[in-house]
Amino acid sequence: MSVATIPLQWLIPTSISNGFLFRCPLTLKQLVKDDICSTYFRQLLKVVEIDYNIRDFHLELQQQSSLDLYIYYKDSKEKQGPHRTTVCISCDKTTELFSITLISEQQHTRAWFDGRNRPKLILTPIRHLHRLSEMTDKEFSSFWFDAVTLADREFGDEIWSSMIVNHGVYRTHEHLHLKINFDKRVWQKAVQNWSEERKDKIQEMQQLLEQKDIYEKCFGSKKTNKYGGKI
Numbered sequence: 001m002s003v004a005t006i007p008l009q010w011l012i013p014t015s016i017s018n019g020f021l022f023r024c025p026l027t028l029k030q031l032v033k034d035d036i037c038s039t040y041f042r043q044l045l046k047v048v049e050i051d052y053n054i055r056d057f058h059l060e061l062q063q064q065s066s067l068d069l070y071i072y073y074k075d076s077k078e079k080q081g082p083h084r085t086t087v088c089i090s091c092d093k094t095t096e097l098f099s100i101t102l103i104s105e106q107q108h109t110r111a112w113f114d115g116r117n118r119p120k121l122i123l124t125p126i127r128h129l130h131r132l133s134e135m136t137d138k139e140f141s142s143f144w145f146d147a148v149t150l151a152d153r154e155f156g157d158e159i160w161s162s163m164i165v166n167h168g169v170y171r172t173h174e175h176l177h178l179k180i181n182f183d184k185r186v187w188q189k190a191v192q193n194w195s196e197e198r199k200d201k202i203q204e205m206q207q208l209l210e211q212k213d214i215y216e217k218c219f220g221s222k223k224t225n226k227y228g229g230k231i
C-alpha cells in the first residue's frame with residue numbers, strides 16, 4: 001500500500017472561537033475514493049492529540065463542495081463525560097435495543113438508528129474503542145468507507161449535514177460513535193420511503209424507550225445537567 005502525501009495546508013488549522021478549523025478542498029467521498037482519507041485523518045488527529053495535546057474534543061465534519069473539519073475543545077471544563085450505564089448499548093447483544101436499532105453489520109463496524117430516535121445514523125466500531133486514534137489501519141479506513149457507504153445507501157449522494165465524533169469528556173457514550181446528522185426535512189422524506197418492516201421497528205424502538213428502566217440501563221438516568229438542561 002502506498003502512503004499518500006497529504007498537502008501541508010490541509011493539516012494547518014485556523015483558530016476559531018471554540019477551537020480549530022481544518023479545511024480540505026476535497027469532499028469526504030473523494031477522500032475515501034482516492035484512498036487518502038485514513039492517511040489524512042490520522043495525520044490530522046496526530047496534530048490535535050500529539051502536537052497540541054488535546055484529548056477532549058468534538059470533531060465535526062461539514063461539507064459543501066469541500067470539507068471543513070472542526071475541532072471544538074475550549075469548553076471541555078463544562079463537559080461531564082459519558083453517562084454511567086450498566087451495559088454498553090453498542091456491544092451488549094442482550095439489550096432490548098440492540099437488534100431493533102441495528103441496521104447492518106460490516107467487518108469492522110455496525111450501523112444503527114439513533115437509540116433516541118433523532119434524525120441521525122450512527123456508526124460504531126465493532127471493538128469497544130474510545131478514540132479514533134485507537135483503531136488499527138484496517139479499522140480506520142473501513143470506518144470512513146463504511147460511513148460514506150451508509151449515508152449514500154440510506155439517503156443518496158452526500159446529503160448529510162454533519163458528522164460528529166466526540167472524544168474524552170465530550171462523549172455521552174463510552175463506546176466511540178460517529179453521528180451522521182441529517183436535515184429534518186431530508187430525514188422525513190426518506191422515512192416516507194421506508195419499508196413497513198422498518199417503520200414497525202422504529203415504532204417498537206419508541207415504545208421501548210418509553211420504559212424508564214430500559215432507557216436508564218442504556219443511556220443513564222434522565223436527569224438534568226448542572227445548567228438545568230436535559231443531558
Ligand SMILES: [Zn+2]
Binds near residue numbers: 088090092129175
Ligand atoms: Zn462497547
Ligand SMILES: [Zn+2]
Binds near residue numbers: 130175
Ligand atoms: Zn469503555
